[in-house]
Amino acid sequence: QVQLVQSGAEVMKPGASVKVSCKTSNYTFTDYGMNWVRQAPGQGLEWVGWIGTYTGKPNYAQKFQDRVTVTTDTSTRTVYMELRRLRSDDTAVYYCARGPHSGTLDFWGQGTLVTVSS
């Protein structure tokens, strides 16, 4: 069974950076891209960005273009999302979700709660 296991919850100060990991197993890593989606408390889903795990090429939502970096480590089958210059409204659960950037998000990680608070 496909598995996406994310790193644990983080509490960060405003202005800091956070890096969330998503370790994958039980499928060919480079056959599928990886999306990052976030969900603020009580809110809907918001797409953050995507990376092609074969090419390493990212694609970011314009809202996050200057603050987010998504990378991959093929040797450990892990995808990372770094968000910089954190603000209180970045408080959310961040999910990794397997899939092409133009299609279905077919498997999701368990989510990582990032809390930004002074």
Add this chain to the structure above:
Amino acid sequence: SYVLTQPPSVSVAPGETAKITCGGDKIGSKTVHWYQQHPGQAPLLVIYYDGDRPSGIPERFSGSNSGNTATLTISGVEAEDEADYHCQVWDYSSDNVEFGGGTKLTVL
């Protein structure tokens, strides 16, 4: 960006049919995917490419897409279907994934 509009809530009695809509400009020309999300859990894909069901998803879940509205239909609703439902498309003009605001399905 491409805007998807969902009703905030839908209520239905057990055994009845629930229809959750997702509105967007000419959405019928796009491919729509639907996700179910129970409280405190990650989303789960229930319908992809407008009307296909992943393995393990009950046959009571179906989808359609035409004109300016995509619809997720749950026939013979069960208590376990109470959850939030999110529609999703890929907007080729912005090369971005877009989600609707989500609909809370309540089983009375």
